[in-house]
Structures are given as structure tokens and as C-alpha cells.
Amino acid sequence: MTDDPRGADERIPVTLLTGFLGSGKTTLLARLLGHPGMGETAVIVNELGEVGIDHHLLTRVDERTVLLDSGCLCCTLRGDLADELRDLIDRRDAGEIPPFRRVVVETTGLAEPAPILFTLLTDRLVQANYRLDGTVTTVDAVNGADQLDRQPEAAKQAAVADRLVVTKTDIAGPGAAAGLAARLRRINPHAPILEVVLGEIEPDALLAAPERDLRAVADELAAERAANRAGQLHESGDSAGRGHDHGDGRGRGARLGTGHQHGSGEAHAFSIVLEEALDWTAFGVWLSMLLQAHGQSVLRVKGLLDVGGEGPLLLNGVQHVVHPPEHLVAWPDSDRRSRLVVIARGIDEGAVRDSLVAFDAAARAG
């Protein structure tokens, strides 16, 4: 294992701060920006609030979207955001504004997260200068559960988060925060859940670092291994914990792990663990096809994949939008099995697993 399995990336990190309506995004942002370590931060917001963050490089954008010909909503270009990010670079280079080391984009409560990610990954100039560092989603302990019930955007925002911040725990009823956390954990088990009152949190605990993202996936793997040993791992069609032979003559195993079974359409996470290296060609064909056919059901895909190289391939996708996969120079720990985490609703988990294994077997036989 190396200290930095990704290698250096000199681009400016962009943190996306999203969250449910009234869940305390601006309060959190204001407190964060008051921290000495956040001094060289540019902030892009949709609405100027009453919270005092004027001493920071603050810019306001009117949400302006461009719907592409495909009609794919999650691939809507946020022209406002792309323009503003480009403008920040131009003004910095012209000496009009001081250099900045980080950008925080605060979205409206109803913003779809995928178009923002799509914009960051699509615009060539933006892509050359910025990298997505992580997504922070605020959920308030008082209204969060109700918003998850009533607003589809809420589940999406929880699903895309790299960090989930539960706010207003000081005024929520007994048990509310714990119940909400349990529900959020089912939707997005690999995002740490942090309880924050009045925005009091250290920036380091909140802003995603690549190593921590990797660590989270590795920790999930370790936890699943432990659950497997305890006989708690679900296995569709097989006994718990056994490998699954699909008759391809190779005995290739794929295990399906879920926190519990879901019969409803509520968003939840499940993982697929593969015992042997994946055929990358088959995987790319399979996932692109899956996202085309079931893109509205699959909210998030994330994983570390063994595609036969020295290190794993890091995969990260939000709905139809998939980051360019990154080859890491080393595995985060001794476990080198591929693991794919899928956050989805209304989809047959066993069918997803069976399909992936069948595609992989066919590619290897060909």
C-alpha cells in the first residue's frame, strides 16, 4: 500500500454542498468558511443568504440549465456553473482575484446533483482545471425522514453523498437522529454520517480526501468479510456465504451483500463481490447497458475493481454520469477482490449480479 494510491492531481478540488430544503447548508458553509484553514476558498451559491460569508470569494449564479437533445435530465448541462468556474480561472489569471485552493458549490435544496457532476466532467476547460473532491449532503433530523418519503430528490442527494451531515439533532425528538441515520445508512452505507449542531465541525472531518474515499470502500470490504464469516451475508439462490458457480466451468464466484432485503421501491445499497479479476471490456459494456436501461433506478455506482492490473480500478458513477475510471497504483489493503456498490431502487439485485457474471463469463470464453 502507498500513501497516495492515486498519485498527484494538481487541479483545484471542488466540493459540492447539497442537501434537503432547510437542512442547514448555509449555516454549515458559514461555519466552515470561518475556519482558518478555509481562507483560500471560492464559493459559488445560488442564493445569497443572510449568513455572513462576504469576506470570502463569493459569487452568485442563477441556476441556468441546458437540456441536451437526448432529453436525459441527469445530463443537463449547468451552463451557469461552467461559466462561473471558467470565469474564476480567468479572473485569477488576470490578477483580479487572489489565488484560491478550493471551490465549494452550494446548491439549492431541490437541485439535481447529477447535472452538476456532469458539468464538472464534461466541460473541457472546467475538467482541465478542477476535480470533484466530494459531495456533502445535509439532512436535518427534524424533517429528513419526511423529505425522504415525499421528495425523490432527497433520496438522490443522500445517494450521491460522500459525507452525510445530520443537522438539528439538538431540537429533534428522542431517537429521531438515530432512526434517520439508520435509514440513510441503508441508502448509502459507504458515506460516513456526521451529526452536526449549528454547523460546528472541523473542515478536515467533512471535506473528502481521496484516501478517505478509498479507505471507505476498503472498510466496507472488510466489514462484509466479517459478516460473511458470521454467516450473515445474503446470497440470492445460494446458501449464505458460498461462492456462486454459474456453470461457466471456472467456478467464478460473485457474492451479493445487502443490509437486508427490500421489497419496496425505496433506495438502498447492495454490493457485489467478485472473487476473480473482471474482464474490463465486458464490464464496460454491461454497465453502460445497465445505465441506459435502468438509469432512473440506479442512483449511484461505486467500486474498486480488479481488472488484472497491479492496482485496482476506481469506479464512480451517479445515475447516467460515470467519472473516467482511475487506475490506482496499489490496493488499499490485502483484499484484492472486486467490489461494486450499487445504490438503486426498484431493481432486482440478484438479476444485476447474475447479469454481470454472465457478461463476464461470455467475454472470457470468447
Next chain:
Amino acid sequence: MCVLCGQLLSSHWAEVGGGTRDRIARVKFLNTVLAHWGLRLDDWGNRVYVLRNAKGVGKPVPDLGRLWVIAEQLNDGPLDPLDPALAQRLRAGAA
């Protein structure tokens, strides 16, 4: 990057960094899958794919992202990778 909007991007995420050998392997594998719906993909000069249906109607395809959109058009319906019959067909071919 986006399966629906892949033509707008420099490369589809699943095709980044691949050479001619990877492209040939991809076309071969895609044809294994597409045959389930009577579709066939050809590669013209390593630059553009052409997808045809059983009636011989063909359309150019810039990359893997747009492939599935155009395949739905030529198939006159969705192509579901979770179709159990497809998985059975792929497993039978691999045996």
C-alpha cells in the same frame, strides 16, 4: 461518461485509454450481446461503428454511450441487460 450523451465527450468512460486491440475485442463482445436482439455492429476504420438490425437498416454509432440509444431505435424497444434469457444465452455460449 454519460450513456445518453456520450457523443459530447472526448471519450466514453469505458473506451478511455483503449487501443485498437481493445476496440476489436469490444466489437466482438458487443456482437455476442447484440445478437440476442438480432443486431450487428461493424467497425469502420477504428473511427465509427455501424449498427444494423435484421432488416438491414443501419445507423452510425460514435461510441459506446450512443450505441444503446441507437440500438433501442433499431430494435424498436429497450435492450435490457437483466433479461434472464440474455444471461442464459451468454452462459450457454461460455460453457
